[in-house]
Amino acid sequence: MARKEIRIATRKSPLALWQAEFVKAELEKAHPGLTVTLLKMSTKGDRILDTPLAKVGGKGLFVKELEVAMLNGEADIAVHSMKDVPVEFPEGLGLAVICDREDPRDAFVSNTYKNLDDLPHGAIVGSSSLRRQCQLRAMRPDLDVRDLRGNVGTRLSKLDAGEYDAIILAAAGLKRLELEERITAFIEPEQSLPANGQGAVGIECRLDDAELLALIGVLNHAPTHARVIAERAMNTHLEGGCQVPIGAYSVIEGDTLWLRGLVGDPDGSKIIQDELRGPVADAQKLGIELAERLLAQGAGEILKRVYGDA
Numbered sequence: 001m002a003r004k005e006i007r008i009a010t011r012k013s014p015l016a017l018w019q020a021e022f023v024k025a026e027l028e029k030a031h032p033g034l035t036v037t038l039l040k041m042s043t044k045g046d047r048i049l050d051t052p053l054a055k056v057g058g059k060g061l062f063v064k065e066l067e068v069a070m071l072n073g074e075a076d077i078a079v080h081s082m083k084d085v086p087v088e089f090p091e092g093l094g095l096a097v098i099c100d101r102e103d104p105r106d107a108f109v110s111n112t113y114k115n116l117d118d119l120p121h122g123a124i125v126g127s128s129s130l131r132r133q134c135q136l137r138a139m140r141p142d143l144d145v146r147d148l149r150g151n152v153g154t155r156l157s158k159l160d161a162g163e164y165d166a167i168i169l170a171a172a173g174l175k176r177l178e179l180e181e182r183i184t185a186f187i188e189p190e191q192s193l194p195a196n197g198q199g200a201v202g203i204e205c206r207l208d209d210a211e212l213l214a215l216i217g218v219l220n221h222a223p224t225h226a227r228v229i230a231e232r233a234m235n236t237h238l239e240g241g242c243q244v245p246i247g248a249y250s251v252i253e254g255d256t257l258w259l260r261g262l263v264g265d266p267d268g269s270k271i272i273q274d275e276l277r278g279p280v281a282d283a284q285k286l287g288i289e290l291a292e293r294l295l296a297q298g299a300g301e302i303l304k305r306v307y308g309d310a
């Protein structure tokens with residue numbers, strides 16, 4: 001092996017650092033003699049903290065600076081939470097690897113109440129995503145659902161300070177940060193359909209570097225790869241970025257991929273959902289087909305309203 005070093009461009013949030021350290025450890029374990037280093041960077045999404053994500057706008061809020069570093073040759077790979085990765089990549093870059101998935105569910109966190117059903121009328125619930133907000137409002141129109149920004153630690157502090165009765169976060173982030181004991185209840189996909197790619201970590205790199213692709217390829221997890229491809233294809237076909245009220249979640253049953261999709265009005269007044277099953281090998285096609293079905297049921301009008309507001 002000629003290459004002795006791989007440089008990872010990463011955000012500095014605790015979750016991003018955990019993910020980069022995870023990939024570093026896995027790569028060094030797989031390739032003795034290889035050194036993996038971290039280039040810690042700040043992105044626009046990290047700097048703008050006072051505005052709801054849906055209104056900050058621009059795709060790839062959390063990844064652009066990392067991509068520039070790879071194109072400049074300052075870094076070799078970037079490690080991402082798949083749900084934050086924009087649908088399109090700059091020329092020359094692409095998604096090379098999707099690692100095995102952590103828990104894809106949303107988690108309910110409260111210091112007072114056991115679960116969603118336990119919340120009293122008018123309880124204040126915080127969430128940073130339109131997807132969670134719309135499903136929550138549809139399920140419990142009596143709740144006071146409010147925006148919640150910041151990294152995982154910041155969100156928990158706001159809950160602990162009493163600003164919210166409960167908050168909803170991704171279970172994967174809490175587990176990775178060893179905060180699993182903060183999870184009061186898991187919310188099943190039937191109640192809150194996860195975001196495309198939630199819980200999965202992916203690696204982006206230059207696609208012209210065959211040696212690099214071979215080295216990182218050992219971390220690819222084929223079933224997770226197929227699931228995330230299907231979910232992302234649905235999202236892409238709906239022209240959804242990452243800050244949209246879209247849920248996309250799939251599981252594999254034998255050779256069959258079961259994909260569920262949802263588009264909702266953030267105020268919870270309307271939710272369109274559908275699902276389909278097909279061969280795992282057709283993951284991409286299934287995602288597009290489900291998106292077509294959602295569009296045929298009016299998803300486009302909802303999304304147009306959301307983008308118009310943003």
Ligand SMILES: NCc1[nH]cc(CCC(=O)O)c1CC(=O)O
Nearest residue numbers: 081083169170172173198199200
């Ligand atoms: N948008 C922030 C973000 N990006 C990825 C995760 C969690 C981990 C994952 O989904 O892989 C989180 C935190 C959250 O949504 O609570």
